[in-house]
Amino acid sequence: xxxxxxxxxxxxxxxxxxxxxxxxxxxxxxxxxxxxxxxxxxxxxxxxxxxxxxxxxxxxxxxxxxxxxxxxxxxxxxxxxxxxxxxxxxxxxxxxxxxxxxxxxxxxxxxxxxxxxxxxxxxxxxxxxxxxxxxxxxxxxxxxxxxxxxxxxxxxxxxxxxxxxxxxxxxxxxxxxxxxxxxxxxxxxxxxxxxxxxxxxxxxxxxxxxxxxxxxxxxxxxxxxxxxxxxxxxxxxxxxxxxxxxxxxxxxxxxxxxxxxxxxxxxxxxxxxxxxxxxxxxxxxxxxxxxxxxxxxxxxxxxxxxxxxxxxxxxxxxxxxxxxxxxxxxxxxxxxxxxxxxxxxxxxxxxxxxxxxxxxxxxxxxxxxxxxxxxxxxxxxxxxxxxxxxxxxxxxxxxxxxxxxxxxxxxxxxxxxxxxxxxxxxxxxxxxxxxxxxxxxxxxxxxxxxxxxxxxxxxxxxxxxxxxxxxxxxxxxxxxxxxxxxxxxxxxxxxxxxxxxxxxxxxxxxxxxxxxxxxxxxxxxxxxxxxxxxxxxxxxxxxxxxxxxxxxxxxxx
Amino acid sequence: xxxxxxxxxxxxxxxxxxxxxxxxxxxxxxxxxxxxxxxxxxxxxxxxxxxxxxxxxxxxxxxxxxxxxxxxxxxxxxxxxxxxxxxxxxxxxxxxxxxxxxxxxxxxxxxxxxxxxxxxxxxxxxxxxxxxxxxxxxxxxxxxxxxxxxxxxxxxxxxxxxxxxxxxxxxxxxxxxxxxxxxxxxxxxxxxxxxxxxxxxxxxxxxxxxxxxxxxxxxxxxxxxxxxxxxxxxxxxxxxxxxxxxxxxxxxxxxxxxxxxxxxxxxxxxxxxxxxxxxxxxxxxxxxxxxxxxxxxxxxxxxxxxxxxxxxxxxxxxxxxxxxxxxxxxxxxxxxxxx
Ligand code: HEM
Numbered sequence: 001x002x003x004x005x006x007x008x009x010x011x012x013x014x015x016x017x018x019x020x021x022x023x024x025x026x027x028x029x030x031x032x033x034x035x036x037x038x039x040x041x042x043x044x045x046x047x048x049x050x051x052x053x054x055x056x057x058x059x060x061x062x063x064x065x066x067x068x069x070x071x072x073x074x075x076x077x078x079x080x081x082x083x084x085x086x087x088x089x090x091x092x093x094x095x096x097x098x099x100x101x102x103x104x105x106x107x108x109x110x111x112x113x114x115x116x117x118x119x120x121x122x123x124x125x126x127x128x129x130x131x132x133x134x135x136x137x138x139x140x141x142x143x144x145x146x147x148x149x150x151x152x153x154x155x156x157x158x159x160x161x162x163x164x165x166x167x168x169x170x171x172x173x174x175x176x177x178x179x180x181x182x183x184x185x186x187x188x189x190x191x192x193x194x195x196x197x198x199x200x201x202x203x204x205x206x207x208x209x210x211x212x213x214x215x216x217x218x219x220x221x222x223x224x225x226x227x228x229x230x231x232x233x234x235x236x237x238x239x240x241x242x243x244x245x246x247x248x249x250x251x252x253x254x255x256x257x258x259x260x261x262x263x264x265x266x267x268x269x270x271x272x273x274x275x276x277x278x279x280x281x282x283x284x285x286x287x288x289x290x291x292x293x294x295x296x297x298x299x300x301x302x303x304x305x306x307x308x309x310x311x312x313x314x315x316x317x318x319x320x321x322x323x324x325x326x327x328x329x330x331x332x333x334x335x336x337x338x339x340x341x342x343x344x345x346x347x348x349x350x351x352x353x354x355x356x357x358x359x360x361x362x363x364x365x366x367x368x369x370x371x372x373x374x375x376x377x378x379x380x381x382x383x384x385x386x387x388x389x390x391x392x393x394x395x396x397x398x399x400x401x402x403x404x405x406x407x408x409x410x411x412x413x414x415x416x417x418x419x420x421x422x423x424x425x426x427x428x429x430x431x432x433x434x435x436x437x438x439x440x441x442x443x444x445x446x447x448x449x450x451x452x453x454x455x456x457x458x459x460x461x462x463x464x465x466x467x468x469x470x471x472x473x474x475x476x477x478x479x480x481x482x483x484x485x486x487x488x489x490x491x492x493x494x495x496x497x498x499x500x501x502x503x504x505x506x507x508x509x510x511x512x513x514x515x516x517x518x519x520x521x522x523x524x525x526x527x528x529x530x531x532x533x534x535x536x537x538x539x540x541x542x543x544x545x546x547x548x549x550x551x552x553x554x555x556x557x
Numbered sequence: 558x559x560x561x562x563x564x565x566x567x568x569x570x571x572x573x574x575x576x577x578x579x580x581x582x583x584x585x586x587x588x589x590x591x592x593x594x595x596x597x598x599x600x601x602x603x604x605x606x607x608x609x610x611x612x613x614x615x616x617x618x619x620x621x622x623x624x625x626x627x628x629x630x631x632x633x634x635x636x637x638x639x640x641x642x643x644x645x646x647x648x649x650x651x652x653x654x655x656x657x658x659x660x661x662x663x664x665x666x667x668x669x670x671x672x673x674x675x676x677x678x679x680x681x682x683x684x685x686x687x688x689x690x691x692x693x694x695x696x697x698x699x700x701x702x703x704x705x706x707x708x709x710x711x712x713x714x715x716x717x718x719x720x721x722x723x724x725x726x727x728x729x730x731x732x733x734x735x736x737x738x739x740x741x742x743x744x745x746x747x748x749x750x751x752x753x754x755x756x757x758x759x760x761x762x763x764x765x766x767x768x769x770x771x772x773x774x775x776x777x778x779x780x781x782x783x784x785x786x787x788x789x790x791x792x793x794x795x796x797x798x799x800x801x802x803x804x805x806x807x808x809x810x811x812x813x814x815x816x817x818x819x820x821x822x823x824x825x826x827x828x829x830x831x832x833x834x835x836x837x838x839x840x841x842x843x844x845x846x847x848x849x850x851x852x853x854x855x856x857x858x859x860x861x862x863x864x865x866x867x868x869x870x871x872x873x874x875x876x877x878x879x880x881x882x883x884x885x886x887x888x889x890x891x892x893x894x895x896x
Contacts, residue, residue: 042852042855042856042857043856043857043858043859045852046849046852046853046856046859049845049848049849049852050845050846050849050867052845053842053845053846053849056838056841056842056845057838057842059833059838060835060838060839060882064833066832066833067832067833067834094833095833212831221828221829268732268733270560270561270733271561271563271730271731271732271733272730273729273730273731273732274730274732274733277732277733277735278735278736279733279734279735279736279739280736280739281736301736302736302737302739302826303736303737303739303740303742303822303825303826304825305825305828312828314826314827314828316827316828463827463828464828465828465829467829467830470824470830473830474821474830477817477820478817480813481810481813481814481817484810484813485810488806488809488810489806518799518802520799520803
């Protein structure tokens with residue numbers, strides 16, 4: 001069973017309970033002290049731990065803002081009855097919520113309050129001598145005796161110094177008492193590292209927490225989509241989306257650049273069950289540490305980020321970007337270039353939105369789909385039959401009018417707001433929808449312009465992260481594990497040996513062992529020490545329990 | 558990337574079915590052992606009681622009968638869980654069948670690995686079949702030193718459930734890994750997770766038995782009738798608790814590594830080591846619950862039954878994490894292989 005544990009307030013808690021009944025007499029200081037003992041008790045730690053586990057669960061049940069703000073907005077819209085209430089309870093921001101923070105902060109305060117006194121106590125214990133030799137060693141859980149024959153020439157004093165030397169070699173801290181007296185004895189202790197391990201473990205947890213906090217304060221992250229040929233420069237305007245840490249300053253951004261030269265996807269063509277599933281993504285990039293620095297070729301893959309200027313760049317998404325040319329009603333080119341198609345379904349079935357604010361006299365907009373390998377069912381439903389460009393097709397509806405881009409309200413580039421637009425092409429209109437294959441041009445009705453499908457490029461989505469707390473978090477995590485292992489598998493043990501001379505001249509040796517805490521290998525240690533002593537004095541290593549005085553190992557329970 | 562070998566994949570599935578069948582027979586033998594031994598033991602008891610009018614200690618091998626066991630009139634197995642002299646034929650058959658099952662099962666795991674040309678833990682079907690294999694191997698290894706055959710019914714029962722679930726609900730043909738999983742961290746992170754889960758499976762069975770045994774010991778101590786005779790083959794509650802604690806400490810260290818390596822991998826793959834993704838949340842919850850369990854063992858009033866409940870809750874979280882979270886919660890870890 002566990003040892004009488006550090007539940008220091010156990011016996012006190014009754015008094016404390018009485019005291020709390022008489023609160024006014026306790027005074028402010030007394031109350032603080034009472035609260036502190038409560039908070040730093042083992043039972044509170046256990047309660048807070050279990051509470052932390054429970055409190056973490058809602059974050060997996062409801063969408064979380066930091067991971068996906070759009071989904072949260074949608075969720076609130078979809079659940080008008082309780083969506084707002086959940087928001088008020090911070091259930092979309094569980095891990096930064098007041099209640100979750102309160103729990104882990106209390107836990108860590110409790111931890112500090114628990115660890116500090118233990119560390120001090122342990123430091124004292126390490127510097128003090130092993131406890132005095134008990135009167136009756138036979139009452140210890142492991143106990144044994146040895147007899148050295150008189151002609152061996154080993155008096156009691158020599159026996160005790162021999163035993164001390166052996167135990168020292170075995171890693172014990174030994175104190176010999178009364179060497180020249182009638183009954184010399186020694187006290188020995190080992191396993192101080194167990195408690196040290198426990199302290200290191202708990203302290204490292206604080207280290208991990210602080211490192212994570214540093215990351216949140218001084219880190220940043222952002223996203224960017226790069227079409228083949230595009231270059232990203234690490235400045236605020238270079239990002240499509242940017243989330244700075246609380247203390248972030250834009251001057252920290254090192255203006256490195258990364259250009260996407262080529263992007264390749266390999267698809268599974270072997271297994272019928274997984275046919276067409278992507279099995280490899282490889283992006284060839286050219287990077288420059290600074291605008292003036294020499295260019296370097298690098299490869300960016302999933303699970304294999306590129307590090308540059310203190311940040312890491314990850315490959316997180318990809319897709320096709322059809323290249324189009326749009327001419328306006330005046331016959332001028334109003335837009336030319338790749339348009340990022342957003343993945344919607346299987347086999348790179350993607351949606352396309354093209355906004356042409358520069359078109360004159362009227363602005364133009366297109367919305368529809370891109371299919372790498374177009375198939376149309378008998379019902380007229382189109383789908384993509386393969387992820388590769390076997391029969392690429394753009395099918396679009398077109399609109400003209402005011403795109404609403406000048407109002408200053410930010411718009412989603414992947415959505416076309418058709419409120420103030422008039423539809424030109426569409427399934428239900430006489431002009432029907434636009435279907436384009438590469439190299440073809442479609443002329444819009446009513447002389448509004450034209451759209452050409454020039455070709456197809458690929459794009460990748462990259463996430464860029466800077467987290468200054470990362471290395472120290474890893475360091476403390478490793479330290480925590482080391483401490484944990486030491487604390488769980490080292491044992492703290494005490495050994496006492498006492499010697500004396502029998503009337504007939506034989507030297508009598510008795511020894512006893514005691515463990516602090518649970519120790520299922522104490523009996524093994526006892527046997528090992530016995531064997532060492534026997535070998536030292538060249539005693540016959542009798543098979544256990546053959547001699548009446550030997551091996552009376554018992555458990556005193 | 559190695560080519561897919563469909564034939565090997567089919568062999569593997571056949572092996573899995575054969576293994577499941579063998580385990581089922583082993584399961585029956587283990588159950589029979591519990592039932593039969595309890596009957597013989599009762600007969601022995603009655604005879605002895607008639608002769609001497611004193612209760613007979615069953616687990617004679619236990620040199621250190623603990624007070625709790627003693628108060629139950631010795632009607633539990635030896636506390637040290639060493640092999641006793643008496644022969645239990647059905648138990649021997651059961652262990653032999655388990656070994657046979659494990660050999661076939663191992664062949665199934667290996668052919669699956671060859672068929673897919675990679676480590677056999679890339680989707681839920683593979684986690685389950687490989688995880689069940691590891692659970693059996695851990696159990697068999699534990700049997701070398703200790704007589705844990707009383708656990709057989711529960712461990713092999715769980716293993717059969719895992720194999721059936723794998724084949725029925727999670728079946729996935731051999732295939733390549735999706736790019737997100739193509740990393741050596743898959744080998745490290747998942748193998749440790751599977752091993753820890755196998756250990757948690759053992760301690761779950763032990764904690765459940767501990768609760769039953771503790772209840773039974775209380776009833777017996779109060780002079781109640783022994784309605785759960787088969788529990789005589791099981792050691793007393795305290796020894797169960799101590800052994801499961803030791804296994805849980807190993808599993809907890811394993812789970813700590815799972816968590817850490819998962820974080821390192823997440824950093825490599827997604828650019829952040831921790832993002833409270835659903836799978837991360839549940840890995841964390843499991844870790845905290847078992848940390849609570851370790852604390853409980855050092856908190857007065859929380860050892861014994863309460864600690865056992867925490868160990869059981871921890872395992873339920875492991876199962877929940879594997880089944881419900883993998884399939885129904887959306888997250889970055891969507892690699893169940895199911896569509
Ligand atoms: C951040 C939350 C905490 C976690 C995750 C945690 C985890 C653990 C773990 C895993 C152990 C077992 C390994 C070992 O013995 O070193 C342990 C032991 C221990 N913890 Fe904590 N702990 C936390 C907070 C606390 C707090 C707040 C206290 C004090 C009130 C505390 C006091 C102890 C003590 C005294 C032990 C040793 C128990 C023994 O002797 O067996 N811990 N903790």
